[in-house]
Amino acid sequence: MPVTEHGQPLPGGFVAEVVRVGDTVRRTAPPNAGFVAALLRHLEPVGLAPRYLGVDERGRQVLTHIDGRVPWRDREEPAYFAAPALTRLAGLMRALHDACAGTGLAGDAETVCHRDLSPKNTVYRDSPAGPLPVAFLDWDRAGPGRRIEDVAFAGWHWAALGGDADPAELARRCRLLCDAYEAAGPGVSVPRSELVAVMLDQLVGTWRGIDVGAERNEPGMRRLRAAGVVELVRGWHGWLLRHRPTVEAVLEAG
Structure with a gap:
């Protein structure tokens, strides 16, 4: 997918805008943004979720990018x-x-x-x-x-x-x-x-x-x-x- 001034769109999203900017992912903030931020901070030692890095100038969540593959196409493998x-x-x-x-x-x-x-x-x-x-x-x-x-x-x-x-x-x-x-x-x-x-x-x-x-x-x-x-x-x-x-x-x- 092409890179825009706001980042490289990531595939699979229906509800939130999700783009990659360098080693981070930017997502549309959910209504319960405060709870999600606290939860992701709590889960940092467990290592099963992205780390929460704050909010960018557009109000999007800033999260760490996790290397790997996401099977966003149904039953692809x-x-x-x-x-x-x-x-x-x-x-x-x-x-x-x-x-x-x-x-x-x-x-x-x-x-x-x-x-x-x-x-x-x-x-x-x-x-x-x-x-x-x-x-x-x-x-x-x-x-x-x-x-x-x-x-x-x-x-x-x-x-x-x-x-x-x-x-x-x-x-x-x-x-x-x-x-x-x-x-x-x-x-x-x-x-x-x-x-x-x-x-x-x-x-x-x-x-x-x-x-x-x-x-x-x-x-x-x-x-x-x-x-x-x-x-x-x-x-x-x-x-x-x-x-x-x-x-x-x-x-x-x-």
Whole structure:
């Protein structure tokens, strides 16, 4: 992409303007900019997010650029969704949640959740086991919540839903995420009996949020709706609702 006076646009963004300027990334500041800044500063020792460097003359967030690859095109390489990648993904989620549990950022909640975990918001680097996640991007929706929220969100973003997708495969991937998340440290279990219900709520919240935002004339939400994302996610919700018994049976059998 061409470099402009404001930086080199980075691919994949629908909602925020994201450009690279030297070794930094500049992003449109979210409504909860103060919380995101405090969260990224808190996570610096953990190393799973960009460092927050402040605000530039245009009011954009200034973040460190993280070297690696972001699979912003859907399903561009199966290795991004393979078992080693899912295992590392679960470890990163666990590190995030453990770092925030019991802090002022979490308040009365269990921890702080990213709430938008997807391959498009994940930086990968090559390893002998294949490409593995090393950091998460786009913290605009982060906030206090339950650990299961991020596990569930990752579950339906790192699996195929809808059409002729295999519901048992979705369950197996979710089970792998839960197993790896629990194995990353003692004292935490993921309530698997709740996982499908949380995913269904997230799918409804996703398509309705886009629809409402588009009606409010929010540019990012309008672009998402114009791209057919509302219909796509509604279809995923209907598919998961129909296949819920299969997914829950396979998930809990593990």
